Amino acid sequence: MKKLIPYRLSLAVLLSISLFACRKEPMPIPEDDIVVPPGPSTPVKGFYLVNEGNMNMNRASLDYMDLTAGLYRRNIYNQANPAVVKGLGDVGNDVGVYGSKLYVVVNISNKVEVMDVKTGKRIKQIDIINCRYITFHNGKAYVSAYLGTVGDPAAPNGIVAEIDTTSLTEIRRINVGRQPEEMAVVREKLYVANSGGYTPSNYERTVSVIDLNSFQVVNKIDVGINLNRLKSDKYGDLYVTSRGDYYDIPSKLFVIDTKTEKVKKTFDIGVSNLFIDDNSAYFYSTEFSYLTGGYVINYGIIDVKNEVLTDKKFITDGTEKEITIPYGIAVNPYTKDVYVTDAKDYVSPGTLYSFDPAGKKKFQVTTGDIPAHFAFVY
Template identity: 30%
Template structure:
């Protein structure tokens, strides 16, 4: 995690603690103590995306946190979540909304995104940048007014992940808007000063997630494991645009202390966990996570590391009828707790130690 985001997390923690103090007096605040927020994507078409609040001490999750705070559900297929300033921003793709949430109370403002189908989010200099499917573009949203200030079109291929470095937005090109089997092989580069595209970078196929390692380095995974789009990952130098292939495949990944921790979870196969350095070399994972009572055909779905104590969090996908779980492992590999989350828990924001 960058220094910038550590400051942001601490700012959110102050707000959260203030909310907790009010709760002790009035018992009306839905957040009882600092913890983490979990994004549950939900099933497409089922309107069951949710936010959970997680107690990091005892592992208890309140999976009705958002609904109780707002008197409504989060929506249909939540996709991404970031903390920026004192607010949490969440994209809900099939509901075509952007949620702007106060982490101290759980209360959220819902912004309509028309028919854009918002996907992934990044933030910079008071603006939030969101990749969208319809049409393929990146939109710039002012965080003070929540107005869409500008739109940068990306052509005919739908974008996924986005990261910001060197005053530019790097966007993963995935697949054609009219054909899921026509894969993009580009990373789009948007100059944030003029909000227009620069020359794209040829790399990967069906590019997906982008993580910022540092100001000079991005890590990107790609592919869907098929012959037409083999899976892989690579590092991108944001200053030179040079690409370095990594010696492994990661389905999901997270960055911790300048290294990439992740897993490859082929459907029906045994997941493998590795650590990848920025030169593309691979290290053994510190331990092999042991999953208790995992359902048949259940797989790891998300990976996160608590930046304050090094605990490893693995979420599982459950099934289309059964909620997923959250496993928390200490740095020595022992299980701290396992708890049930919502449907398809994917991302975790840590707000305290």
């Protein structure tokens, strides 16, 4: 039976392609400011939120939440960079802050946009074909990339590129598995989740282990098919999500002990995204099935110290009933406020929700299309 390609390239892609044929060349969206309740003074001053935008529409956009002033600024990239004709680009897939710079991975535009973290002004564009995610360590940025044409089952193995964050030039790259996704660094090793999402009949199922000194792959950990998210906790464990095959093989969450580099625990739950703060992994699941044509949506918290699924909830006031498709999540490490985004129908502006530590909604604001990726500013 023919199966479609990854989660991010399924429903959202089909909807965007159908719309693309009847729209004119998209124009950059102007900035818009929204007043929200200000937060307490903490080392976290705010956060950037990348809206993915629909494929082939150049609708990726960048928002900024000023927590101190109580101001949500939408579409700040276009305001800061008016000479960039098509705005941020096509499908914003990740964001990170390192030092004085802000990095946004723009997947279909094949680039990493590097900006001044205070102003959002472009410093440089780094070209990497079909780039996906970014992480940082010891003055270097590491970017995973699929390479090849989007959706091509004959695409080559993916790579991880090492970028010097001072010169903003690529230093080295190393081959990993097919269609690599998220990464994390633990004890001078970089762990990379491989998906193989372009060949559903032959998904990847490994995490590549890269020694950062030699920049060589020193191990491949067998985990599960179609891997996606990969987060590290403070105990040196990795939490890795498997999306299954959307048919008979369900989604799961695996825990890897990086000392032994083996899977030590499996949670039989679907996890689409998670954010680990201290001893808690906050997660949501939007598990899609081609058999039913629908989603099963859940929210939860895992105790990463004891490695157990708790009965705690981070939304307690019923607001989850308002959320159509949860698509991004982050937790303020100081206030413990939880931020959840709603992608809605993937073709119209989404919503950002803020919840206090008791799970009560503090506010909500309208975002760009498909709000997804957070980066805190200190």
